[in-house]
Amino acid sequence: MIALITGGSSGIGLSIAKELHKLGYAIILVARDLEKLKKAQKDIGENTEIIELDISTLENCTKLYNMVKPKDIDILINSAGFGLHGKFLEQNLQTQLDMIDLNVKATQILTKLFLNDFKEKNYGYILNIASTAAFSPGPLMACYFATKAYVLRLTEAIAEEIRQEHSKVYIGCLCPGPVATHFNDLLGVKFAKAQNSDELAQFAVAKMFKRKMIIIPTLNHKLNAFLNKFVPTKVLLKANYNVQIKKINNAKKNK
Numbered sequence: 001m002i003a004l005i006t007g008g009s010s011g012i013g014l015s016i017a018k019e020l021h022k023l024g025y026a027i028i029l030v031a032r033d034l035e036k037l038k039k040a041q042k043d044i045g046e047n048t049e050i051i052e053l054d055i056s057t058l059e060n061c062t063k064l065y066n067m068v069k070p071k072d073i074d075i076l077i078n079s080a081g082f083g084l085h086g087k088f089l090e091q092n093l094q095t096q097l098d099m100i101d102l103n104v105k106a107t108q109i110l111t112k113l114f115l116n117d118f119k120e121k122n123y124g125y126i127l128n129i130a131s132t133a134a135f136s137p138g139p140l141m142a143c144y145f146a147t148k149a150y151v152l153r154l155t156e157a158i159a160e161e162i163r164q165e166h167s168k169v170y171i172g173c174l175c176p177g178p179v180a181t182h183f184n185d186l187l188g189v190k191f192a193k194a195q196n197s198d199e200l201a202q203f204a205v206a207k208m209f210k211r212k213m214i215i216i217p218t219l220n221h222k223l224n225a226f227l228n229k230f231v232p233t234k235v236l237l238k239a240n241y242n243v244q245i246k247k248i249n250n251a252k253k254n255k
């Protein structure tokens with residue numbers, strides 16, 4: 001039993017890797033920073049391999065797939081991703097495009113490559129990490145929210161396609177709210193209430209094995225996701241703008 005985890009050197013990916021390792025899975029972690037990967041490998045323990053690779057290109061996603069194909073992967077966790085705060089026009093275009101390459105394109109490419117194999121053997125699990133950001137538009141984090149909406153909708157649609165074929169393959173989407181990880185350091189903000197990533201991973205892995213398609217970890221966020229369906233977009237936009245501007249202003253104050 002073997003699990004491949006992109007973004008497995010830190011945060012949610014690392015926590016999920018630890019959780020799967022506890023359940024007896026051999027682990028392959030993928031990320032760019034070799035030192036962080038080595039540390040994660042040591043933290044997890046035996047039967048952990050590392051692959052130092054930037055997966056934000058089709059070429060490297062294909063390279064990764066070909067590298068691990070002989071190992072007959074059972075679980076793919078698409079966790080590599082990053083966020084970006086600020087006004088759409090003021091953000092660097094290349095960084096926005098890099099985010100789409102990683103959050104959207106790498107998730108899509110790896111999902112497609114592994115799903116094909118999983119379908120053939122009629123077994124396997126794919127868990128894509130979206131966010132509660134997937135449920136609404138996100139002014140001042142416009143591009144990030146949009147990438148996560150894409151991941152959620154893509155996952156849901158694929159899940160239905162394979163369900164219609166009576167496939168035993170699982171594909172689902174984890175939609176966490178704020179989680180205490182390196183993600184926030186990169187954004188330069190601190191969330192007032194952030195979930196512990198090990199607790200999140202324990203919950204997410206249990207739900208994945210119960211074949212839950214959309215996994216939302218806390219009751220509050222579940223309720224929000226549900227209510228978002230009924231709240232007019234205008235109201236959501238204002239509310240989300242206010243949340244983000246508060247975070248940005250707090251981050252400026254704490255600098």
Ligand SMILES: NC(=O)c1ccc[n+]([C@@H]2O[C@H](COP(=O)([O-])OP(=O)(O)OC[C@H]3O[C@@H](n4cnc5c(N)ncnc54)[C@H](OP(=O)(O)O)[C@@H]3O)[C@@H](O)[C@H]2O)c1
Pocket residue numbers: 006007008009010011012013030031032033034036053054055056079080081082083102129130131132175176177178179180181182183184186
């Ligand atoms: N933290 C939150 O509040 C939160 C909430 C909801 C959803 N999420 C989502 O959860 C996922 C994981 O985020 P996290 O919070 O665990 O963040 P994190 O601690 O920053 O972890 C990100 C991981 O992705 C890897 N990575 C980044 N760019 C990469 C690239 N181009 N190629 C390969 N690996 C790359 C990083 O390692 P290297 O930098 O060494 O490559 C790291 O292992 C993301 O998709 C994020 O959007 C996070």
